Amino acid sequence: MTIRLVLFIVAIYAMFSASAEAEDRPKPSRIGMLLPGSEASSGYLKGLYQGLVEQGLIEGKNISLERRYANGRIDQLPALAAELAASGVNLIFTSGDQAAKAAKQATDRIPIIAVTCDALAAGLVSNLSRPGGNLTGVTCINADLDGKRVELIKEILPSISRLVVMLNPDDQRSVAEFKQIELAAKASSIELLRQSVLKPEEIVPAFSQAASAGATGAIVIYDPMFFLRRRELNEIAVSKGIATVFNFREFVEAGGLMSYGPNVQDMCRQSARLIKKALSSESAGETPMEQPTRFELVINLGTAKKIGLVVPSALIGRADEVIE
Structure with a gap:
């Protein structure tokens, strides 16, 4: 067997091994982010990104983040929510009561993790300990x-x-x-x-x-x-x-x-643990909503x-x- 043939066989083997390894590797979970403000106004999301890393959820490795900004146009939230739901994301993260409501209207199947001002007063849930449906998250009671x-x-x-x-x-x-x-x-x-x-x-x-x-x-x-x-x-x-x-x-x-x-950054960081639970197939509706730990x-x-x-x-x- 010539050296050239040996090298060719080794190359083919490596190519198929790499392909098989890529197929065996789990695809990153796709997280849709429905945000009422703009990219420039969303500095509070630093808490979320920190929390995701702490939970072992790394963007570009085992999760991808697909952001949709309403830029203060609340009337745009339903369309953006529907777009995310139709795209096949595994989970939707929202900030604000209005974004959470738009996400709930867009899907009753995809888990929603929401950071809200007051989920009870907004009518998003009727019970914090058992939210029901497909939404949970972190909320204060204003x-x-x-x-x-x-x-x-x-x-x-x-x-x-x-x-x-x-x-x-x-x-x-x-x-x-x-x-x-x-x-x-x-x-x-x-x-x-x-x-x-x-x-x-x-x-x-x-x-x-x-x-x-x-x-x-x-x-x-x-x-x-x-x-x-x-x-x-x-x-x-x-x-x-x-x-x-x-x-x-x-x-x-x-x-x-x-x-x-x-502190909204703290609330976002806190929500990362709930995101991990939902991605691990724990029902969002059966996961108690949490309240902020610091005022x-x-x-x-x-x-x-x-x-x-x-x-x-x-x-x-x-x-x-x-x-x-």
Whole structure:
């Protein structure tokens, strides 16, 4: 047998061995990501990526991530969800109540792992311990947090008599949050003004009307449109001299006054364990929804200075983070 023939046989053997090995290797699980914001606004997903690595789920190795961004256009979520479902992904990850609702409408078969503001208030599930259907994830219960936000605005503005609440009136969870804020405001003898905001161009008029009505504080209920335009929103609030309180720290990092709520990066990281369970054929509907493990108060002293507020030292002492 010539050397050339031997080398040819070795090459053929190696080719078939490599082919057989490739066929035996499991295909990466395809994870669809349905995201209401933009790529630039989704820094909180760092927590998810970290959590996936910790669970041994490596992008490009045993999982692939297929991202769909609505860029603040909530009306685009159903079409994006349907597109992901039709593409044959093994699992859908969503952030936000509206994205989770769109995913549920698109499929009752593909497991959905959702990070949400309040899955109960949004009507996504009726029971946290046994969600049923094909959805589970990590959610906070905002009814437990809204009263605290009213307390915070009262602490920083002891003489406040009028408080504006800005929300998306078409979002079921936002309306539920408003009712909780309404109860807390009534208990503190604060008159509540409701401002419905559906489009970016309505933000300036909403703050102008609030300022004209004598509102000195605002609670802005989380919505993807607000989140995507959080810097612009805060600039307008500061220009009107209105103190703002938000659900999440990202708003304060973008110039808001205060936030009280869970850390979204932590929630995303926490959800990675549920993703691994679902990919291991554990039923999402039988997997209890989890709640955040950490809540934080963040205060922006630079913003307080701009609107002429002195933040009480006791409040600063309780803050988890103070932005100078």
